[in-house]
Amino acid sequence: CSPEEHPANQTVSQGNSVRLGCAVEGISEADISWRKDGVKVHINDQMHFTLGDLHWETYYSVKSVQQQDAGVYWCEVDFHSITSTSQPAWVTVEGVPHFLQDPQDVSTLPGVPFDLRCSAVGPPEPVEVVWWVGGAAAGGPSPSPSVLHVPGVNSSINFYCEAHNAKGITVSRTGTVYIKVLPSPPVELSVLRMEENNVTLSWKPGFTGYSELSTCTVQVRDTVSHLSSRLPDWVAVPPCLLHLHHLTFYSNYSAQVACTNQLGRSPFSPWLGFQTPQTEPSAAPRNLTFDLRDQELRLGWAGLAEAELRGRLLAYKLQWSLGGEGQEALLFKENTARLSGAGRFFNSSFQVSACTVIGCGPWSRPITVLPAAAVPAPPLRSHLWVGVSLAALLVSMVGLFLMVLLQRRDKETQFGSVFKDPGPDSVSFLAARSFNRQGPDLPDSTLDSLGINEDLKTKLQDVLIQERLLTFGHLLGKGEFGSVREALLKTGDSVQKVAVKVLKSDVDSSSDIEQCLKEAAYMKDFTHPNVIQLIGVSLQRRAGQRLPVPMVILPFMKHGDLHTFLLLSRLGEEPYELSVQTLLGFLVDVARGMDYLSTKNILHRDLAARNCMLNEDMTVCVADFGLSKKIYSGDYYRQGSASKLPVKWIALESLADNVYTSQSDVWAFGVTMWEVLTRGQTPYPGVENSEVYEYLIKGERLKQPPDCRDDIYELMHSCWSPVPKCRPSFQRLVEQLEGLGAAASPPPPRPPQLYVNLEGEPGPEWLMASSAAMAIGGDCRYIMGPCGEEGGQGPPRDLRDEEDDAVIHV
Structure with missing residues (x-):
């Protein structure tokens, strides 16, 4: 249809x-x-x-x-x-006309002619157009479509057109003539992507100056050397992107950008700073050499330049093999290594590699330690001269001996000439002359010879241990107060392994010794499972010194300190999970020990995870209590002294006024709680020691650790009240921590004891590695500092340099 x-x-x-x-x-x-x-x-x-x-x-x-x-x-x-x-x-x-083409905005240079266009239709027709420019009519009516020629303007003006027919008038939109100017600097310059040493920069155009941008110029320079990278002179836009390739790893760069329109280039944007990521070193350490001296193997090598290192040096990794069998790798912070027991390294092959947090670089050329290398063989001519010299020396000694013998025989002959015919009353004898070239042994020091008060002598008499009963072993640490050595203490028929703290040898008065022994006297009466106990004191007599050197004898804690244990659980070679209940158990032990000390009116003043030790059954014992002021010298906690301050553990009022109370120890306990809950992280990450006081005075505190329950953090935060009296007591902390532990889920089985028995291991200076070393790979459980031996500067710091405030602990 x-x-x-x-x-x-x-x-x-x-x-x-x-x-x-x-x-x-x-x-x-x-x-x-x-x-x-x-x-x-x-x-x-x-x-x-x-x-x-x-x-x-x-x-x-x-x-x-x-x-x-x-x-x-x-x-x-x-x-x-x-x-x-x-x-x-x-x-x-x-009806009235309607527009098919409204006049459009125009951008032009000053005085340059331009055309304006407008088109309108009916019906009814015809349609005529009248132009208005700058508020005045420009010419008479003209048929639509209409084009108006403008000879040029020097400033911005507005314009529009009117369309007329038999039904009426219609007015177009108002257009604007803009005068072109230089563009403004680009904005929002940023790093869009960073992949290894390739960086993509992006930005947005600023004001274009009423002219289309054609290109942008990017300048990139090394912040340290201020050398500009080779870049193209311009970058076509859009898009507003630039890909930078093959920059130097772990380097600081700055970039700025300017864009160009018809009139010219804009000013540059502000500098944008960025840093390329780290990577493995590109070169191996050079000039690896060794030296055998005094039963010690010394290794040295040249450090890498920054361009070769391509990151922050974490450690040097030394691997060695004996008989073709690889041995456990060692880590060193400096480009030297000292290994005791040089003989066991004969025929060993050594290689060294530099390591950053990303990984290790190439290995150096291997060197082999040979017995003959300990004493270099002299050339043949040297042998002849040595032989001649020895022969001359031997002849001289024989000649001297014969001269002495002849003189003695001559004296006896002259003497005998008087008694040419000796009778029965004659007496013959030989004069004997002997002496001991070794002086007498140094006598044992006694408390009576120190000049200390009678009460102190009476209190320490039963814990005084003669120095001859101690056999010193490995050097465990060395710091401001002196050194810590492993030792064997002979008591009757038994031998006990102990740790001995030896005060610095520059003791110059009886008052120094009395101050040290007074603190030891306090320790004598401590009997608590969570407080390390005093075994005894001893006095070390040294030749040439008027007064003996005090020594404090403490139990040997083979499982190390709590801080290292926590680091191993998080960053160790075989990380293991620690339940919340296990961590709260550690804190309960510390709080009980500190509560006991507070009842004894003892201020710890250096409470931290590093000063809490783990005994045989992994119970935590508070250590280094009451000794801070004396052993570490009276200025140890004085702000502005030459000694380092553990400022990240010190209470606000102690930093401000050098005032210490039991509530100051509570503040440090809160920081220790944060250490335990973060598994050994350094407090106030990103805040320098010099900035801690200003950080705290503004009301800032340590942030809540990840996975830390709100109720635990609330208790932690209460320890940092600016008003000391508002902080909980240690007794209250014990009660609340026990309640929090009871609310936690049952703990998993105890983690394996990731500690190493150092007996039989090379070198007394070896210490447990900071767990950050595990990031380098390999089975590296030890770390050695450049001066770990007697006379060094103490144990190595954490490889990440986080423990700026660390102090030596047993």
Whole structure:
């Protein structure tokens, strides 16, 4: 079927109504739709009327016609998948003109001519255009479309056009003539991506100056050397990106960018600083040499330049093999190594590699330690001279001996000539002359010879141990107060391993010794499972010194300190999980020990995880209590002294006024709690020691560790109240920690004891490695400092240099 009535062409004025009709015959159901300019018209209230059997009619109407309603219309019938259409009908809307092209903004240089364009249509026609520029008419009416030629302007102005026909006037949008200027600096310069030593920079254009940007110039320089990297002179934009390739690893760079438009280049953006990541060193240490001297093997090598290191040096890794079998690798912070027991390294092969936190670089050329290398063989001519010299010396000694012998025989002959015929009363004798070239042994020192008060002598008399009963072994540590040595103490028929703290040898008065021994006297009465106990004191007599050197004898804790244990659990070669209940158990032990000390009116003043020791059954014992002021010298905690301050553990009032109370120890216990809950991290990461006081005075405190329960952190935070009296007592801390531990889940089995028996291991100076060394790979459980031997500067710091405040501990 097809429509039998078609819509008719219509011309209407704008605002009037229009109605189009369409009829179709031969369909049982009406399905008639309308289309305008080929697009289906959606009619919400379309009605179909029946004119008879199979005869239908429908209409499309618009009550108020506007210009957008003008166009060509037709109706469309779908019947059994066959589409039929009516003839098209045109709807013409007469009214004021409407614009086909509004005038557009113009960007131009000062005084440069340009054209403005405007186009409008009716109906009715004709349509004329009048231009307005800068608020004044520019010429008379002109037919549409219209082009206005402007000879040039020196400042920004506005313009528009008017379209006139018989129905009225229509005004276009207002355009603006902009005068082009230089662009402003780019903004939001940032590092979009950083992959190894390849960096992608991105930025956004600033004000373009009414002119399209064509290129951008990027400057990149090394922050240290201020050398600019080789870059292209320009970067086409968009996109505003620059890929920098093959920068130097672990280097600081700065970048700035400027963009160019038609007039020229903008000022540069502010410098953006960034640092390339670390990687493995690119070169091996050179000039690896060795020296055998005094039963000690000394190794040395040249350090790497920064460009070769390509990161922050973590340690030097020394690997060696004996008989083709690889041995356990060793780590050193300096480019020297000293290994005792040189003989056991004969025929060993050594190699060294530099390591950053990312990994280790290439290995150096191996060197082999040979017995003959200990004493270099002299050349043949040297042998001849040595032989001649020895022979001359021997002849001289023999000649001298013969001369003495002849003189003695001559004296006896002269003497005997008087008694040429000796009778029975004659007496013969030989004069004997002997002496001991060794002086007498130094006598044992006694308390009576020290000049200390009688009460102190009485208290220490039963714990005085003679020096001859001690056999000293490995040097465990060395610091400001003196040294710590492993020793064997003979008591009757038994031998006990102990740790001996030896005060510095520059003791110059009895008062110094009395101050040290007075603290030891306090320790004598300590009997608590969570406080390390005094075994005895001894006095070491040294030749050439008027007064003996005090020594404090303490139990040997072979499992080490709590800080190292926590680090191994997190960063060790075989990390293991420590449950919350296990960590709270450690803290309960520390709190009990400190509560006991507070009842004895003892101020610890150096409480930290490093000064808490683990005994045989992994119970924590507080160590170094009451000795801080004396053993570490009276200035140890005085702000501004030459000695280092453990400022990250010191209470706010102690930093400000050098005042210490039991509440000051509670503050340090809160910091120790943070150490334990973070598994050995350094407090206040990113805050320098010199900045801690200002950090605290502003109200800042240590942040809540990850995975730390809110109730635990609340108790921790209460220890850092700025008002000392508001901090909990140690007795209260014990009660609350026990309650928190009871609420925790049952602990897993105790982790394996990851400690090494140092007996039989090379060198007395070996210490447990900081667990950061595990990041380098390999089975490296030891670390040696450059001066670990007698006379050195103490044990090595943590490889990450986090423990700036660390002090030597047993």
